[in-house]
Amino acid sequence: MSMIAAFYSNKSVLITGATGFLGKVLMEKLFRTSPQLKVIYILVRPKSGQTLQERVFQILNSKLFEKVKEVCPNVHEKIRPISADLNQRDFAISKEDMQELLSCTNIIFHCAATVRFDAHLREAVQLNVTATQQLLLMASQMPKLEAFIHISTAFSNCNLSHIDEVIYPCPVEPRKIIDSMEWLDDSIIDEITPKLIGDRPNTYTYTKALGEVVVQQESRNLNVAIVRPSIVGATWQEPFPGWVDNLNGPSGLIIATGKGFLRSIKATPMAVADVIPVDTVVNLTIAVGWYTAVHRPKSTLIYHSTSGNLNPCNWHKMGLQVLATIEKIPFESAFRRPNADFTTNNFTTQYWNAVSHRAPAIIYDFYLRLTGRKPRMLKLMNRLLRTISMLEYFINHSWEWSTNNTEMLLSELSPEDQRVFNFDVRQLNWLEYIENYVLGVKKYLLKEDLAGIPKAKQHLKRLRNIHYLFNTALFLIIWRLLIARSQMARNIWFFIVSFCYKFISYFRASSTLKV
Numbered sequence: 001m002s003m004i005a006a007f008y009s010n011k012s013v014l015i016t017g018a019t020g021f022l023g024k025v026l027m028e029k030l031f032r033t034s035p036q037l038k039v040i041y042i043l044v045r046p047k048s049g050q051t052l053q054e055r056v057f058q059i060l061n062s063k064l065f066e067k068v069k070e071v072c073p074n075v076h077e078k079i080r081p082i083s084a085d086l087n088q089r090d091f092a093i094s095k096e097d098m099q100e101l102l103s104c105t106n107i108i109f110h111c112a113a114t115v116r117f118d119a120h121l122r123e124a125v126q127l128n129v130t131a132t133q134q135l136l137l138m139a140s141q142m143p144k145l146e147a148f149i150h151i152s153t154a155f156s157n158c159n160l161s162h163i164d165e166v167i168y169p170c171p172v173e174p175r176k177i178i179d180s181m182e183w184l185d186d187s188i189i190d191e192i193t194p195k196l197i198g199d200r201p202n203t204y205t206y207t208k209a210l211g212e213v214v215v216q217q218e219s220r221n222l223n224v225a226i227v228r229p230s231i232v233g234a235t236w237q238e239p240f241p242g243w244v245d246n247l248n249g250p251s252g253l254i255i256a257t258g259k260g261f262l263r264s265i266k267a268t269p270m271a272v273a274d275v276i277p278v279d280t281v282v283n284l285t286i287a288v289g290w291y292t293a294v295h296r297p298k299s300t301l302i303y304h305s306t307s308g309n310l311n312p313c314n315w316h317k318m319g320l321q322v323l324a325t326i327e328k329i330p331f332e333s334a335f336r337r338p339n340a341d342f343t344t345n346n347f348t349t350q351y352w353n354a355v356s357h358r359a360p361a362i363i364y365d366f367y368l369r370l371t372g373r374k375p376r377m378l379k380l381m382n383r384l385l386r387t388i389s390m391l392e393y394f395i396n397h398s399w400e401w402s403t404n405n406t407e408m409l410l411s412e413l414s415p416e417d418q419r420v421f422n423f424d425v426r427q428l429n430w431l432e433y434i435e436n437y438v439l440g441v442k443k444y445l446l447k448e449d450l451a452g453i454p455k456a457k458q459h460l461k462r463l464r465n466i467h468y469l470f471n472t473a474l475f476l477i478i479w480r481l482l483i484a485r486s487q488m489a490r491n492i493w494f495f496i497v498s499f500c501y502k503f504i505s506y507f508r509a510s511s512t513l514k515v
């Protein structure tokens with residue numbers, strides 16, 4: 001019997017960010033391994049014209065929750081959506097709901113965040129810092145609370161190259177930042193943002209670091225722990241391999257590569273690709289919840305959920321395996337044949353962006369115009385290149401994360417718990433994982449049917465022929481122009497033609513002799 005699964009039976013759990021990538025997998029695993037769990041409260045806001053109930057219905061009826069319904073048929077009764085907006089005072093939770101949350105909650109998993117790299121500092125502080133502070137205040141009024149688990153990111157201190165499982169101080173106190181956001185206007189915030197974030201690449205990593213300091217400062221006498229995942233990727237094993245439902249991290253780039261939009265990228269091939277499967281992060285998080293509640297460590301423990309120091313994979317290996325898989329199971333309606341080149345300096349990056357990305361987009365737009373359609377490819381390409389430029393920082397640096405607490409926790413688990421809540425990344429076979437990841441992207445993100453693979457292969461053949469035809473035509477045009485203008489080009493041309501003529505004549509003569 002799993003001790004961790006037993007621990008969660010009859011517990012009331014509160015999850016923020018349960019509609020997000022990580023939150024959904026967390027909820028699924030909790031229900032699947034502890035079907036006796038009392039209730040999971042989830043703080044949800046209405047979104048895209050959907051009510052809370054419609055959002056929950058959609059999640060429960062997704063492929064991800066198919067297995068859960070077998071082991072916990074009344075799962076829909078155990079999810080209690082609470083209308084909440086983490087950007088509002090008291091999260092705009094009704095009095096009755098707040099009362100219930102305060103009196104019943106046993107464990108909190110705080111996953112909600114804005115993960116956008118281009119978020120305005122005010123927005124990122126509100127969600128990643130102020131909301132964390134408010135949630136801690138709420139937690140301090142919960143008499144039954146046993147543990148508060150905060151999800152941060154391994155990149156919150158990405159300005160350092162070696163990162164320990166400790167909270168690093170921020171030069172400006174989070175409380176001062178929170179206060180200043182209330183009275184500074186947007187233009188002043190824009191001006192001070194680069195100074196505040198310093199050598200971090202964006203407001204996301206900066207505010208996640210502030211969030212950790214808030215957790216440390218305002219945890220009072222709560223049992224608190226922080227989990228820091230690196231780049232969260234598709235599921236490795238559970239509930240099935242390759243599940244993914246958003247474009248964040250590598251997923252969007254896998255699509256862009258598979259569809260032939262992205263053919264080169266500025267990356268350091270040997271830099272560590274610190275991707276971590278979402279189910280591994282979730283298993284660790286659940287185990288941390290149990291350990292924090294049962295063992296009540298004296299100080300706030302930080303757990304790195306990273307792969308680099310235990311089972312490293314680099315971007316080169318990852319890129320090659322992505323391409324090899326796409327070759328076997330191509331994506332439908334590709335724009336160009338997939339290719340992946342890593343460039344290492346700004347000049348070659350700009351060159352390939354012009355030649356391999358923007359030029360084909362311009363030509364395609366020209367074709368769309370000719371056929372009476374609206375051009376759109378250049379706009380799309382420019383957006384993609386903007387996205388890539390925001391991710392570049394993470395594929396051109398390597399970090400070393402120590403994982404002592406994570407390894408200590410693994411050793412504290414019973415063999416059964418190590419199996420049910422496996423977060424031992426040393427067991428991960430990268431090639432197999434990446435293959436399943438690409439397949440998952442095709443099935444669950446692009447919603448492409450595997451029956452369409454022969455047609456997709458046919459399409460790639462057609463693209464290859466167009467590519468050869470185009471290059472030959474381009475070569476002949478350039479050559480023709482050169483011959484018209486340069487004596488040297490003419491001489492080379494006559495030499496090649498006469499050489500070919502002599503070769504063919506010799507070949508003909510020798511074959512006539514044989515007959």
Ligand SMILES: CCCCCCCCCCCCCCCCCCCCCCCC(=O)SCCNC(=O)CCNC(=O)[C@H](O)C(C)(C)COP(=O)(O)OP(=O)(O)OC[C@H]1O[C@@H](n2cnc3c(N)ncnc32)[C@H](O)[C@@H]1OP(=O)(O)O
Nearest residue numbers: 116117153247248249250252253262263264319322340394
């Ligand atoms: C050719 C060689 C390739 C190599 C070969 C093989 C490729 C695959 C192998 C892997 C290669 C390298 C992978 C590197 C991945 C590095 C990721 C680093 C992540 C660091 C994580 C830090 C960890 C965290 O804690 S945070 C969680 C992660 N957060 C994110 O990832 C958020 C990033 N996204 C954003 O901030 C925004 O989306 C933004 C600012 C980039 C764009 O915002 P915008 O307002 O323009 O609109 P959106 O609606 O959000 O999207 C616009 C457009 O871009 C598409 N898109 C979105 N995200 C991605 C993406 N990650 N990759 C590609 N495309 C993406 C989106 O679909 C939209 O498309 P449209 O068609 O225009 O609608």
Ligand SMILES: NC(=O)C1=CN([C@@H]2O[C@H](COP(=O)(O)OP(=O)(O)OC[C@H]3O[C@@H](n4cnc5c(N)ncnc54)[C@H](OP(=O)(O)O)[C@@H]3O)[C@@H](O)[C@H]2O)C=CC1
Nearest residue numbers: 017018019020021022085086087111112113153229230232
């Ligand atoms: N994905 C990754 O690569 C990594 C993620 N992390 C961390 O993991 C955690 C989860 O990330 P992930 O699941 O990927 O992110 P998602 O963007 O998928 O999910 C974010 C969640 O936060 C919720 N949320 C955002 N704003 C509000 C709001 N105002 N009120 C209520 N809820 C809100 C979203 O709700 P809604 O559906 O309504 O938008 C959603 O449920 C984050 O803390 C992130 O920093 C750390 C490292 C890497």
